[in-house]
Amino acid sequence: MKIITLLTDFGYQSHYAAVMKGVMLSLNPAVQLVDITHEVPPQDVFRGAWLLAEAAPYFPAGTIHLAVVDPGVGTERACAAAKLGDQFFVAPDNGLLGIVSRRLPPAEVIRLDRPDFRRTVVSNTFHGRDIMAPAAAHLSLGVPLRDLGPRIDILQPLPFPEVQRGDDYAAGCVIWVDGFGNLVTNIRREALPETAAGQAVVTCGERPLCDWVHTYAERPAGSCVILFGSSDYLEIAVVQGSAAEELKAKPGTPVRVQW
Template sequence: MRPGIVTLTTDFGGVGPYVAAMKGVLLGMAPGVAIVDVCHSIAPQNILEGAFVLEGIVKAFPEGTVHLAVVDPGVGTARRMLAIRTAGQWFVLPDNGLITGVAGLYGVEAAWEIANPRLARGEVAPTFHGRDVLAPAAAHILKGGDPAELGPATERFVTLRNFEPTPAERGCIGEVIFRDAFGNLITNIGEAHLAARPSRDWVVEVGGRRIDGVARTYGESPPGSLIALLGSTGWVEVAVVNGDAGRLLSAGPGATVWLRPKS
């Protein structure tokens, strides 16, 4: 029953022909494929943000799904492109750290370099490998092609050091890695970092503001309250109830976040 599902995650935005061009290649090479747009509003060249988004979607998709991700500031350079199998799914992406969150949570079953020019489009633009190299590789996998035909197997891939917070002061120092459409600031501090003590006994500090305790839901505090809570993706996020934390704190991706025990 091939082809199956392919997801798209990019920093292309909603303007221009770029996303549609990749979809056209996929549909032409793997007719009938179901294309799911995950996110095309990754901040330009923000690999960390892309890695966060990819890590957050794995559990929602069935075995065999192919995830095509293009956040690629090194396009056209000697950086590699990879097809990685993990959690029963596939990730087709540049080797620049986009796989960090997924690999950290699920490990990697196998990986291949995408290096076979015969599987690329006839003309490969040095500035659009997403359309000309990565999309054809994804189509090859969707059709059940042998991943070894893509290129040599590999056991190495780039990971991002700042995907994990730094241990400090019986807590940790992290950062905001994603600002969602509601203005919630999602951090790289996860559920495991809260395990040492009850949620109410933590302090979260960001943008010069202190938040006592990590809430379970938005509704535990009145509208306008600045809160921290464990979000649906398993990461601590800072939010304003019925408001915009990013605007209130003038903060976004890259902002430092401290997690400390109450003194």
Template structure:
């Protein structure tokens, strides 16, 4: 990209999310590619400890993080089990910024809350690192350079062929359903502490007396971890705004043997 195209102070933040971990050089290489294009960009790591190929975790982390970034931020996400296949490489514009990564449902959480303004398939090789790309590292060869150019002022329409946002892949996450005072949902994320984050919004229980039912296990709805004794189970609304199950000073996933996509019920008592 011609450095004269760089727009100082415009879209100057880039975030990175991946399942690359921190033992290898993959993340640093992507940052190097970005710096070669525009060293003035501020690059912020969202998470590189996503369990390999766990698209549901990547989807949730992006959805949880994007509201806290300035308008125009470019979010590059690389959890890409289909790398090198016919899956599309895409960029999406929405009200608060841009998304760059594989078309595999990784952005479906954000796009369930924010309408896509425009979407393109990344077919313009002028914005790739090279016309000869690796079949196993599109993060380096496509997504990092495209994201850097986008954050530096290149219009999204120049990056490739326009596509219908409705055609973007949606990750299949069970939607919560309400029947009377019972809301049925599932576990959509498990954090570092073993807290079990459901897909039931906290607004359903705001100002209510409530409990969670998982199989034969009944868990009281409370406000803080300390509302129950150490090692006891508790349900509460986490900082992310979703109903979650936790263990006071413990790990709910291992102690309760509840996992991704397991169902639960929130019962409002009054």
């Protein structure tokens, strides 16, 4: 049974995600649909790209990932399908695949332009329903990627904030605030010397912090702590609270680790 995942910025109060599922199930009633999230901040391509790249590697080979965060819908931007590593991706070519394509080697990328593999009538404002959902469903039925359109050389890149590293520091930023208010940064464990964890001072915005832990429950409620999360990114959290509110931080807030 083929798996298709969905990631969008549609939210759960509209019918849009359900409509895309209906299109795919009409073409392949046996497909297994898995929601990654529909709570990407509206039109936030970077946040959608990061969440997709974090989730995709945990799915089996052959999984098809359908991602729609598409502020340029109806313009000249392409709709794309790609094989990256051992998985498939269908998305607008607007940078949404820019992070995952840096982590999984591109094997083949095509532009979705074949009328036989889209809905008969294509709306100017809902390519997720009329172009991308049918393409994902046809892939799940075994249609070769190359049959869906002409090959293109490269996916639209997405600027990613790089960590700046000096002899005694690493500087990055918050890239995601999760549902608990934890601040996830772009600083990975390997960017720091082994001796830094547990000793370095972490400054978020203008607030210095130095309470390193291995898990949230090591400190009482209300404590502001530093740790490496499940994906090995440096995180700042408030136990049973919100670090985003406590530190008045958001994506883009600078974070510096000094050792």
